[in-house]
Structure formats: C-alpha cells, structure tokens
Amino acid sequence: MNKTRILKRSLLAAAVLASTSQAHAAGFQLNAQSATGIGRAFAGDAVIADNASSMARNPATMALFDKTSLSLGFEAIITDISTKDAQALTPDGYVPVAGGNYDDIGGTSIAPNIHLIVPVNDKFAWGINAYSNFGTSTDFSDSDFYDNNGPGAAFGGETDILSMNIGLAGSYRLNEQWSFGAGLDIIYGKGTIRRGLPEPLNGLVGSDNIVNVQDADGWGVGFNVGTVYELNENNRFGLSYRYSPEITAKDDHGQEITLPLPDMAEFSGYHRITDTAFAVHYSVQWIGWSAFDKLDMDNLSQGCVPDLSSGAPSCSSSYSAEYAWQDGWHFAIGGTWYLNDSVTLRTGYMHDTSAQDQITSTSVPDSDRNWLSAGATYHFSNDSNMDFGITYLIGADEDVNESDILLVTTRADAILVGLQYSHSF
Template identity: 80%
Template sequence: MNKTRILKRSLLAVAVAATTSQAHAAGFQLNAQSATGIGRAFAGDAVIADNASSMARNPATMALFDKTSLSLGFEAIITDISVKDAQGFSQDAGGYVPLPGYDDVGGTSIAPNIHLIVPVNDKFAWGVNAYSNFGTSTDFSGSDYWNNSAFGGETDILSMNIGLSGSYRLNEQWSFGAGLDIIYGKGTIRRGAQELNLPPAVQLVNIQDADGWGVGFNVGTVYELNENNRFGLSYRYSPEIEAEDDHGQKLTLPLPDMAEFSGYHRINETAFAVHYSVQWIGWSAFDKIDFENLDPTRSLAGIPDGTYSKPYEWQDGWHFAIGGTWYLNDKVTLRTGYMHDTSAQDEITSISVPDSDRNWISAGATYHFSDDSNMDFGITYLIGSDEAVSEEGGAVLATTRADAILVGLQYSHSF
C-alpha cells in the first residue's frame, strides 16, 4: 500500500468511526450520575442509596426510600489529552518523518443531573431522572496540522438519558426494580483531509448538530441482610442511536449494555462503612459504525453510494471499585474511593480515541443542613497511561495519553 497518500475511504473510517473520544472512562462512557458517586469512585453505587441518584445505577434501590427524595447537581469534566512522538510514513523520504505533537486536545464539559423518587406505600415507589451516560468533547483547532487532518478535527458528542422507573419490595430482604430509558444524542464531527506531505485541501466529513433518539431499559434487585449489610445487582440495555443532521447525513452508533454488582457494609454500628462495585461494560457491541447519505458538497470522501461501514472491534470493559465512608457526626460525612477501569480498545487503536487502562483516586464529603437536606461535593483525579497508537497499518504512529479531573456538586432534599 502507498502509505504516503492515505486513501480517503480509509481516512474517513479511522478518523470518524469513533465518533467520540475518551472522556473519563473507557470507550466514551460517562459516570455523571452524582457528585456522591464521584467522591467514592462510584464504589457501591448500585446499593448504597444515600440519595435519589442511586436509581440511575439500580432502580431497585428506590424501595429503600420512605420519603419523596430529590437530588440535583452537575459534574464538571476537565480533560487533559495529548499526542506526542507522532510520525508519518513517507515513501519519498524512504521512512517515517516527524509530525507535530499536541498537548491541548481536551477541554471542560458540564454534565447536569436530576433524580426524583416518590414512594407510593411500603411496597411500591416510582421515579424519574435525567442524566448522561455517554459523551465527550475534543478539539484540535489549536494545531494547524491536527485541526485539518483526518486524525484530529473536532468531536463534540453529548447524550441525555431520560428515565422512568418503578420498584417493588417483596419482603424485608428482597426488592426489585425496572425502568425505561429514552436516550437523546447530539453531535458534531468535523475532519479535514491533510495528507502527510500536502497542505489542507478538502474536508472529509462535516456533520454538524446531528441528533437522534433511542429506547433502552434497566432492571435490578437489592438483597438486604440487615440495615447495615446489603447487595445490589443491576443490568442496563443500551440501544443503537441513529443520528441525522440537517443535510441528511446519518450515522448509527451502537452503545454498550452494562451490568453492575455492588455491596455495602457498615461495620458493627460504627461510624465507618466499606462498599465496592464490579461493573461490566459490553463494549464488544461497538463493532462498527455505519454512515449513510454522505453529502458530497460537505464531505469529499469519495464514497460512490453514500454509505460506509467501518469495523471497530472493541473489547468488553470492566470497572473494579472499592471505597469507604466515615459518618463523622450529624453534620458531616466523608468518603473516598479507588477504581481501576480497563480499556475498551483492543487491536485497533486511534489518535482520536486515546484509550487506556485508568486509575481513579476519589474523595468527597456531605454537609447535612438538616435531617432532610444536604449538599454533596466530590472530586476525582483520573490517571491514564501513555499508549502507542498505529493508524492505518502504520501510516501514522503516535503516543497518546488522556487524564482528567472530575468535580461534582449536588443538592438533595427529602419531603
């Protein structure tokens, strides 16, 4: 293959197929349900049920509430993504030539959330919520080369999960829950077509403000040994999202299913509790992305029939989290946590998706204004690793790294 002139079909496949870049979990998963979860690396979140946001991880936890409970807050995601040691193969030069690095790919995104749980009686409860499970934002506009290349450009993806759930308490030990998820997705994807030895010339793809809807569901259960020891198990089905922009350009994005097991144990009525979670994320569903009806006036990819499918072949991912909570007094609760998060990428890697195994270091606190009102704060430092990336069989090589800081603030009230 002539590696100097990268074929336009291949450029489109590599640069656009992963429509999102790493935000702060493997693949393009967000953990943006609550500031409480951020403060403990989401360890035990499918069973702790210390505020209404727990319904986002396990609908069965709604059975643990005896009052109407409201939580609302936001998460700030500050990403630090870099590309270094980049080089491209040039047949004219008889080998690899240096390409510019870039250390300012990431940015700051805000993800709001709201959760409401309403107990009907001692058996039934219902709830509604809105938050995000997937999304990211990256922009190479600060670099002349990467901004206009097929491996950089701009990616701005957001999603909103609107949920309606119900729970049923079978007895003192067992509770069950289920919910319906309406998922809205919106995104902008812009990629240039700069080749290794040529200035910016054409635009490979320019999809702006494409949006679409999908429907998923979630189920869960909670088992209580007693009020200080309980376990939770949940499963979430995620649909494919088909998004279309105003020019009729479409992309179909498969989303992963998720399953989570959590435990919570308050030790001998003391002020300390330990909690943990294991989460599976079915990223192997992200096998390809389909593109349809690419507008030749906006995308010069040279695809005759206007359709394209690119295999991506990710692997399933895992989260392993453990945390601790200290109930200092009636006013203050402190928490901390650690999570190991495995990469979704397998053999196929990408500069526009700088994925790797990650480690979370988290801390947080709750201040109780009263028995029914409190404020949560959480912060996480997410540590990535340097990963060697090869694009299009070695046409472009680079080392990528993605770190992040997550900050969350949340207010909760019971009525």
C-alpha cells in the first residue's frame, strides 16, 4: 500500500470520526433525574412516585400526589475511560504504536435537577422541572498520540457535550385505576468538538484541526406523554413515551452541527408484597438511537473536512456522514425495604445495551453496560427527607476499528453519586 493511499484513507477516517464521535457524544444518555433513581438503577421509576422527580420519567405519576411536592438535588458522574493495545496502519501493515495506551480520558461532571408538582384538586395536577437527559465529556489534550498533532489526533481531541431539559407538564386522574399525563420539553444543548490533524497533514491543509467547534449551542422542543394503571395501592404499572427533537447548534463563528436526539419509551411496574416491608419494581426502556441515520455539519470555517480527490488539498464548508446505529434497551430490576418510619433502603441492577453497531469510536467509547446500585432515604418527618444513591457502572472491553486506520481496545466505567432533598407542603 503506497503512502498516497494511506494519506487519503487517513483523511477519510478523520472526517468520519469527526462526525461519529460528535453524534455519540450528543446522544450519550444520562440518567440524572434523581438520587432516588440512582439508588435503584432507575428500576420502576416511571411509576413508583415516591418524590416529585417521577414526573421526569412519566408525567402521569403527578396524579398520585395529594400535596405540593418539591425535589432538588444533583448527580456527580465520575468516568474512568482508557485505551489499550493500539495498532496503526503503516506501509508495512498494522504495528503497535507508542502512546496509544492512555487512561486519563475521563473526568467528573455535575448534573443538577429540580422538580415541582402542584395538585390543583383530586383530578388535576401540574408540574415544572429542569434536569439533563444527554451529555458526555472526554479530553485527550494531555496525550501526544491522540492530540497535539500526534498520529491519532483525528481520533481523540476534545468532546464536551451538555444539555438541559426544562419541562412543563400536567396530569388528569380519570378514575381510581387510570391516570394520564402530558408535558412539553424545552431542550438546550451546548458543546465543544475538536478533532486534530496529525503531522504533516495539518500543514498540508492549512489547519491544525479537522473540526474545531467551540461552545456551540442551540434549542429544540419535544414532548412526553404517559399513563398509570393502579390495580390497588400496592400494585401499579406505568407507561411513557418521550419525543426528542433535532437540535441545530451554532458557535460564534457560525459553524453548525445538526444533532438528532433519540425518542424513548418506558414500561415500569411496582409491587409491594402484602403485609411486608418489601417492594419489587422493574423497568424496560427503549431508546431510539437508530434516529442517527446521518449527522450534518455546515459552515465549517476553523478546520474543515479535507478532500484530495481534485489532486490538490481543498476544504469543503459542509459535511454529512451516514451511520448504522442500533436502538438501545435498558432492563432494570430493583427492591425497596421500608425499614422503619425513618429509613428506607433500596438497591437495583440494570443491563444497558450499546448504541454503536457498525461504527465505533475511540473518543467516546461505548459498550454494553451493567449497573450495580444502592441507596437510602432518611425521613426527617412525614413531609421532609434526604435521598442518597450510588451506582457502579461496569463497561466492557470494546475492539474499535477506526476506518481501517487505527485498531484499539477501549473501556469506559463510571461511578454515579446522587444527593437529593424532597419536601411536601
């Protein structure tokens, strides 16, 4: 294989990865609605309704409240991300590369949340909330291989995506069994995406970066609907659906990235065993990652997608990449022990399937994940309590092939910690 062919394939891989990692970063789902949910791996969260945060998973649960209820808290996301066994394509084939093993990619992010439910009468309730559904952060800037014009600069760089969901919802209780709810979501997204070019390609195209979008932001509007069916006070089911919009984010230089976000549907059940202090609860959630059929980038000015087809370096101001993503699933089961009037204990397990399929990414690793969760509530009174939850999120080794240019094994683990105060008035 000659050097010209390697050069062209390197540029193609860099262009594809610039899109791939952006899509995955924007679409990385956060479960950051409540510390209570973290403590049970979000098993049953669309129906349990033990504090106001339940409206984020199913607006119909607001009908289960007979007092004004407020919950506010935060989630700390501590990620441990690494790469190993990196091999790069050369004229002599794939060879191990120095600096390809890197374990300082993750970091710590804080995601706050607040939820308020206000019953109007025994039929109607309304609520407002603010939290995050999507976000991620990886930074390779301290790696001389994956950044700083190193050989893998196109596959690392920096990805920092955050979102905020501002919701307004209402619920209606039809009878003793059925309740319904619907809500409007105003979603704000902000992010930085930077992908470098290795030496000597950066000099060839006149830029150190393929893409360099800094602090781009944009807005979108979505909605959610749900229902709750109560067999009795100890057994109930919840079903909800959330439509997520497509967001166009623009930075100060007019560069645009259009991000399609996935829709979500969830079914939950809750069953308290009669005459005991124990309840079991579960959830199945579908996430429509297949909405990522393509990702569009326009008005690229600081670093753009190189094209050598004309025989001389040139840059296009727009780029569109195709994808083969798959829908994701969460399967969660948990248990709650109502120990006494002051203390409630909970635990849970979730299996979370990967969104990536044919296209994989070094910059934001993905794989099937397992959640091990535990939490507790301390009740100061009947109307006031504090929740704590912790989850160990276990990823798996994933073999990544970056367009036949770089072979590497990635892994992403995380610890989620949540604290939340709730009060009824």
